[in-house]
Amino acid sequence: MTLGTTMTSALAPGDRASQRRIAFATIIGTTIEWYDFFIYATSAGLVFAQLFFQPAGKEIALLLSFATVGISFLFRPLGAFLAGHFGDVIGRRAMLVVTLVLMGAATTLIGALPTFAQIGIAAPICLLLLRILQGLSAGGEWGGAVLMAVEHAPAHRRGRAGSWPQLGVPLGFLLASGMTALMTGVISPGAAYLQWGWRVPFLASVILIVVGFVIRRSVEESPVFAEIAKRGKQASLPIVTLFKRYWHLVILAALVFVGNGALGYMTTGGFLNSYAINVQSIDTTAVLIAAVFAAAVWFFSTLLAGYLADAIGRRNTFLIGFALQAVIVFPIFWLVDAGGLPGLYAALLLISTGLGLTYGPLAAWYAEIFPASIRFSGVSITYALGAVLGGAFAPMIAQMLLGATGTTAAVSAYLLFATLLGAGATLCLRDRSGIPLGPDHEAEQASGATMFTPREAAGAPVGELAGKR
Template sequence: MTSSAAAPASLRRIAFATIIGTTIEWYDFFIYATTAGLVFAQLFFQPAGKEIALLLSFATVGISFLFRPLGAFLAGHFGDIIGRKAMLVATLVLMGAATTLIGVLPTYAQIGILAPVLLLLLRILQGLSAGGEWGGAVLMAVEHAPADRRGRAGSWPQLGVPLGFLLASGVTALMTGVISPGAAYLEWGWRVPFLLSAVLIVIGFVIRRSVSESPVFEEIAKRGKQARLPIVTLFKRYWHLVILAALVFVGNGTLGYMTTGGFLNNYAINVQSIDTTAVLVAAVFAATVWFFSTLIAGYLADVIGRRHTFLIGFGIQALVVFPVFWLVDEGGLPGLYLALLLISTGLGLTYGPLAAWYSEIFPASVRFSGVSITYAIGAVLGGAFAPMIAQMLLGATGTTAAVSGYLLLATLLGAGATLCLRDRSGIPLGPDHEAEQATGATIFASRTPVAQLAETK
């Protein structure tokens, strides 16, 4: 951090801008995943047959994740060179344009094979945008914050993810249950949530343009300390941090995309025959729980540390991965609500502290590249194909036990990586402290005397 944190009024403005902008960005991303499990198999992949069409639909959700690292590379490179703010605005506009175009896309019945091809291309653009969005948002929040409030500040952009999921699920539930129920939703109602993005992007653009640049980057730029090739430096010196921190997110993302990726929704609707709108309303409930558990986790991260908060969250996840499917199988809609409550509580505790911890792991000159690329790689390894893998496991074994085993493995992997990283709460984030930032992030490396002294205070 620079010598002084932003004023309270500025912090409130930054909090509002990061939450609103990230909510809009992730609404766009999740509205696709929500719709993929409901209509894309029928409208864009129908000739493949019901089962294969559903797998292809979930595959398009996952394929976009493969392009998130590219988006992270581009945004990270330019974010470390020209600033965080410019990348925030650019990624927001790209996501909104791709989402709006999906809303006017012709179906397979209208233009044949070109329809799924165009759908996939637009989903790839969403992936590029999502890959660059997160790093800029979290650094704007964390680098403006006082050292003892970084966990809370880092949870602000994290809140945009459950809020985006809540908004996507809520709008879809409104379309399926009130405005365009039944055949009308399949005919035209599914398009409305995508077209709504055009309005939301204008709002987000205006808000994000109003915030000031990160003080850390301003100091880097003033001193001319931008890395010429930040990505090369990142992988040459800090590749081990990228791998470990990405695995931490794998533990969260794999379970998270059971809900946000549409698998659990599809399972409840098509296997357990629960009403579509009722399931979507339950998803709104899940997003609400996820929101509050993420918010609480941000506060906990400042009180008991990032690492301890993560380990509590992973412990909860490990305990619930088997019961959640039993609850849906035996309890119907009430069981689904309880399952989502359990999932969302663990998810929030392993998501709220992520922004602050990632920001404190990487040195200032490569921080945008580090947090963006790490998050994107974690998303690919964890969430990208989780719905498709779960669907394949269910189809191959006929039981959700295999799916639960897969989720438990990912959770234990995330917990193991968490144990390999040190908590760096309060470490200075500015360019004058690069030497301290560059050492001691893992349990395998020695810490600088400055870092050891800070931990004893």
């Protein structure tokens, strides 16, 4: 029996226990990674403009603060290139540990960083350098986490398994928002919070590093990579192969993520928080608690999307999510403008539901698009490029559009464009649910991923897979 056949069979009881360990490890590790990433974005909208960019003036300082959120995304592809190369050569698990430690160290150091008032221009420079390290780590972490989950799973449960590391993103956002809300609630967002309170969530990361390190070290290597390594078939230059033969898949799949990222970073990138606090004058702690609510909704909609992806297919689930996003991009700001805090909750409910439906199936679909020997490079680089194009500067673009037009209509139009772009790319890709992921099936994996190739080259349709369960 080949590895590809083994991985499509039903799980034995021992395998189910292994699946639970993998789920726990990927969720916990990804939560820690993204807590670190989002705590920065949350603070960028609340305090960094005052602490690191104040001499530029209030408006420019806020733009510069949001720009540092985006600039880190430019380094995510580099992190994806490095982690993708070594993940395809030395293994998925090793890169998961490295990226976790790098992210945690950068976050902890931000918590100890002197401000502009203390060391002048060196403060924003150091802040930017540490944010770049966060970007490198985030670029490499995601690919390893999703492949550990998806490549361990049987074919009919890949959608659910792929949603596990995805759940770490809303959980990380929930933890970051909750921690900041706790600090602003206990310490009023005045002198004390600006002086030292904002540092606590960053410094707490050192504890999370230890927890995540222990958990990720305990996870077994992906069975797909273990088989590749056993045969000595690691690609020597996986990135070269990726861009030479599969560049079109990288572009299309990255554009799918653009449709999710632009809307997602209205919340996780801090723009909506800043808008609610600075424009609508809603209490800071109340806004952060609302963000916790949004993260909880995002968590459950992502989990639901994983199940839907197995039931109706990755592509169909995406299209439903994009349809919802297209409908809500204008009303979400109307709700905040007219409804105050209740309106903010309603807007976040709509945003988070759409985000989950276009995020939960992403891991399984990306893993099924690329051949086994270059899969880490493929999913990591595609995800990183999608994040750059869709989320990197979304908060800054939104802030510029708001400042230039004085209305959120321009921001909504921008979000609608990104959503339609993602939906269009989705229509160009074929659902590959059920395709074997092992190294014995690279020929099948290498063809039929787009709607422009013969259908017989693609993997088994969802309907056929469902009939085999």
